[in-house]
Amino acid sequence: MKRRDTLKAISLTSLGMAVLPTTDLVAAPDPKPFKTTPARIPEEIERDKKIMADKFLTVAELATIGILADIIIPADGKSGSATQAGVPAFIEFIVKDMPHYQTPIRGGLKWLENHSNKRFGKPFGQITPKQRIEIVEDIAYPEDVKPEFTQGAAFFSQIRNLTVTGFYTTRMGFDDLGYMGNTPNDWQGVPQDVLDKYGLKYDPIYDKKD
Amino acid sequence: MNLFEIKEQPKVYDVVIVGSGAGGGMAAYQLTKAGAKVCLLEAGGYFDPADPKYITQLKNPWESPRRGASTRTRPFGDFDAAWGGWDIEGEPYTAMPGTQFRWFRSRMLGGRTNHWGRISMRFGPDDFRRGSLTGIGDDWPTSYEDYAPYYDKVDRLIGLFGTKEGIRNEPDGIFLPPPKPRLHELMLKKAATGIGIPVIPSRMAMLTKPINDSRGACFYCAQCGRACQAYADFSSSSVLCIPAAKTGNLTLINNAMVREVLTDPNTGLSTGVSYVNKLDLKEYSVKGKIIILAASTCETARIMLNSKSARFPRGVANDSGIIGKYLNDSTGASRSAFIPALMDRKRYNEDGVGGMHVFTPWWIDNKTLDFPRGYHIEYGGGMGMPGFGFGGGIERVNGLYPDKNGNKKKAGGYGAALKEDIRLTYGAYIGMAGRGEPIPLESNYCEIDPNNVDKYGIPTLRYHYKWSENEIKQAKHMQDTFEQIIHAMGGVALGKKPDASTNYGLAQPGEIIHEIGTVRMGNDPKKSALNGWQQAHDVKNLFVVDAAPFVSQGDKNVTWTILASSWRTSDYITEQVKAKNL
Numbered sequence: 001m002k003r004r005d006t007l008k009a010i011s012l013t014s015l016g017m018a019v020l021p022t023t024d025l026v027a028a029p030d031p032k033p034f035k036t037t038p039a040r041i042p043e044e045i046e047r048d049k050k051i052m053a054d055k056f057l058t059v060a061e062l063a064t065i066g067i068l069a070d071i072i073i074p075a076d077g078k079s080g081s082a083t084q085a086g087v088p089a090f091i092e093f094i095v096k097d098m099p100h101y102q103t104p105i106r107g108g109l110k111w112l113e114n115h116s117n118k119r120f121g122k123p124f125g126q127i128t129p130k131q132r133i134e135i136v137e138d139i140a141y142p143e144d145v146k147p148e149f150t151q152g153a154a155f156f157s158q159i160r161n162l163t164v165t166g167f168y169t170t171r172m173g174f175d176d177l178g179y180m181g182n183t184p185n186d187w188q189g190v191p192q193d194v195l196d197k198y199g200l201k202y203d204p205i206y207d208k209k210d
Numbered sequence: 211m212n213l214f215e216i217k218e219q220p221k222v223y224d225v226v227i228v229g230s231g232a233g234g235g236m237a238a239y240q241l242t243k244a245g246a247k248v249c250l251l252e253a254g255g256y257f258d259p260a261d262p263k264y265i266t267q268l269k270n271p272w273e274s275p276r277r278g279a280s281t282r283t284r285p286f287g288d289f290d291a292a293w294g295g296w297d298i299e300g301e302p303y304t305a306m307p308g309t310q311f312r313w314f315r316s317r318m319l320g321g322r323t324n325h326w327g328r329i330s331m332r333f334g335p336d337d338f339r340r341g342s343l344t345g346i347g348d349d350w351p352t353s354y355e356d357y358a359p360y361y362d363k364v365d366r367l368i369g370l371f372g373t374k375e376g377i378r379n380e381p382d383g384i385f386l387p388p389p390k391p392r393l394h395e396l397m398l399k400k401a402a403t404g405i406g407i408p409v410i411p412s413r414m415a416m417l418t419k420p421i422n423d424s425r426g427a428c429f430y431c432a433q434c435g436r437a438c439q440a441y442a443d444f445s446s447s448s449v450l451c452i453p454a455a456k457t458g459n460l461t462l463i464n465n466a467m468v469r470e471v472l473t474d475p476n477t478g479l480s481t482g483v484s485y486v487n488k489l490d491l492k493e494y495s496v497k498g499k500i501i502i503l504a505a506s507t508c509e510t511a512r513i514m515l516n517s518k519s520a521r522f523p524r525g526v527a528n529d530s531g532i533i534g535k536y537l538n539d540s541t542g543a544s545r546s547a548f549i550p551a552l553m554d555r556k557r558y559n560e561d562g563v564g565g566m567h568v569f570t571p572w573w574i575d576n577k578t579l580d581f582p583r584g585y586h587i588e589y590g591g592g593m594g595m596p597g598f599g600f601g602g603g604i605e606r607v608n609g610l611y612p613d614k615n616g617n618k619k620k621a622g623g624y625g626a627a628l629k630e631d632i633r634l635t636y637g638a639y640i641g642m643a644g645r646g647e648p649i650p651l652e653s654n655y656c657e658i659d660p661n662n663v664d665k666y667g668i669p670t671l672r673y674h675y676k677w678s679e680n681e682i683k684q685a686k687h688m689q690d691t692f693e694q695i696i697h698a699m700g701g702v703a704l705g706k707k708p709d710a711s712t713n714y715g716l717a718q719p720g721e722i723i724h725e726i727g728t729v730r731m732g733n734d735p736k737k738s739a740l741n742g743w744q745q746a747h748d749v750k751n752l753f754v755v756d757a758a759p760f761v762s763q764g765d766k767n768v769t770w771t772i773l774a775s776s777w778r779t780s781d782y783i784t785e786q787v788k789a790k791n792l
Contacts, residue, residue: 164601
């Protein structure tokens with residue numbers, strides 16, 4: 001089969017499929033048909049059904065995660081925010097899929113509430129944005145953190161990693177990053193202007209066509 | 211109802227093959243083409259990379275609720291084609307205290323060819339005679355010349371890209387054009403060759419040009435691990451098993467968990483195999499004139515060791531007692547690095563083929579070193595598709611270098627500045643992994659666990675495997691080499707350099723998934739289970755065509771040699787049947 005025929009055949013199958021918005025993936029209990037990763041074997045579907053039916057994080061915990069996620073990935077001139085990309089729903093799923101996250105995330109949120117109450121007399125959700133940033137400044141730089149904040153910093157790094165992954169694995173994240181792949185193409189090497197910039201060139205063996 | 215009733219198929223097949231991976235698939239393909247009536251038993255389900263119900267290729271990460279993260283069933287990610295993994299429900303294995311082995315299985319048509327990296331290197335002449343060349347290890351009963359014509363045939367039938375390099379122990383094949391290196395690969399080549407470490411185009415089984423009408427050409431999505439719907443890479447299902455079925459001579463039985471090889475108590479010949487149907491949990495048997503095992507190195511040994519009878523009290527074809535011994539996996543160690551020169555890159559699609567476009571073959575004479583065998587280096591990097599884990603550990607990198615405006619920042623952070631750091635560092639990471647040749651040892655083995663059975667009632671394997679100083683010293687050399695290359699690129703190695711406390715990052719036995727050697731070939735029936743045709747010394751109509759027969763594995767991932775040797779054995783079987791010796 002010639003490459004262009006392959007490309008044609010593929011564009012008729014996979015690429016023609018509609019892509020659902022990310023927020024649909026962790027669905028509220030409604031009568032939609034069950035949806036998870038494509039091409040599952042039965043035991044995988046059973047497991048994902050169970051995970052999605054389970055609850056772990058509370059509404060209040062997810063609200064705090066949403067606040068933190070938007071501090072970590074706010075909207076800027078190039079793209080939207082973490083909550084606009086559905087990050088809390090992603091984290092809600094992941095902590096059920098990977099139970100090793102459950103204690104650090106729940107405990108980290110408790111650490112944050114406790115610290116906020118001590119410092120400002122209110123839980124994290126009720127203090128001002130400026131006060132939140134004061135706390136975040138103390139836990140956002142793991143190599144430069146006061147001894148009393150090390151557990152908070154460890155928690156923040158974990159939330160930061162989950163938020164960054166959750167954001168950049170969406171269409172919004174792809175566009176922000178400028179990722180241009182995951183599509184049929186004919187790789188012809190690094191563009192010439194990039195080769196020139198780095199002072200590199202291809203060996204003549206790559207010019208041979210057979 | 212008699213619970214112990216065995217459902218016997220009255221039909222006697224010319225050949226019964228156990229396992230549909232590279233070895234079993236090739237035997238099924240060759241023997242059905244030769245006109246034999248073949249029954250192929252596979253312990254897992256059906257799989258066809260082109261059938262939409264199995265396709266994960268070209269899906270986006272948000273189509274997985276875990277964004278492609280690994281699961282118990284798919285340890286290499288939610289979109290990986292292969293299901294099964296290290297830890298299969300109801301199919302346990304154990305290891306003796308103080309030893310370890312991790313056993314990866316793919317329970318599906320095509321077996322572990324659904325997972326592998328398509329790295330397709332021939333063994334070189336030296337790889338068949340390491341024992342006599344170095345005084346440590348053993349020679350094969352066969353030589354490169356025995357396999358060379360079959361490597362050629364495999365190259366033509368299946369297809370791979372590469373370049374003729376004329377390196378004596380890295381024999382050239384019949385190659386399709388290689389894909390051009392990505393940017394970081396050009397930088398790696400320049401840096402490594404500058405310090406005397408060769409970097410050459412990789413040799414991998416993707417079709418950069420079409421080779422026939424039934425398979426498409428590569429369209430560079432970098433997702434061979436998800437299986438190719440255009441059949442543009444090699445998987446046993448698409449390239450061997452499905453074409454074998456199209457001959458009309460193949461009976462494929464899926465979900466058949468083989469219990470044992472059946473033998474005639476009078477002649478000692480094999481007569482068939484018994485299996486448990488995983489769907490109805492009933493016992494079945496299927497008869498054949500010739501039995502070929504290709505269930506994978508450890509599963510084949512398990513079947514043979516479990517096939518006990520008055521004639522074969524130690525397991526079928528195991529009069530030597532050698533079966534299970536000399537189990538060996540590739541060594542593996544890795545390191546990653548951050549390359550400042552790659553910050554703030556121009557964006558373009560550089561997915562390429564699934565895996566590396568260049569690699570480093572072994573380049574040093576071991577006489578100058580304190581360990582006896584070599585390794586090759588595989589490279590990773592580039593502007594790949596984000597998946598679960600993307601951006602993880604940014605706090606270990608973004609404090610190292612100034613941003614666009616020359617401001618050095620504290621590591622970690624948040625907000626618009628963090629987003630900018632993610633954009634700046636995207637595509638600025640590389641990884642390298644060594645894959646080396648171990649010394650096969652009699653003291654590394656699998657055996658039948660006296661205390662455990664799987665959920666089908668089949669006795670399970672117990673492993674006994676420890677690395678020797680040879681492999682540990684090799685891993686140390688890998689780590690030193692990785693740092694030299696990283697420094698030559700102007701990069702910064704990430705994490706702490708693995709030291710003696712972790713065996714220099716040497717992977718656990720089994721983790722590289724290159725295990726071989728449990729049913730070794732040899733000329734002496736007292737020291738081997740099979741002759742040089744992969745035919746049992748003790749049972750002339752029993753053959754093994756996976757990697758279990760291999761005496762050693764070189765530093766060459768063994769799939770291409772499995773394919774060549776299975777084809778060679780298939781031709782031998784056809785000749786022997788024609789000559790009425792079988």
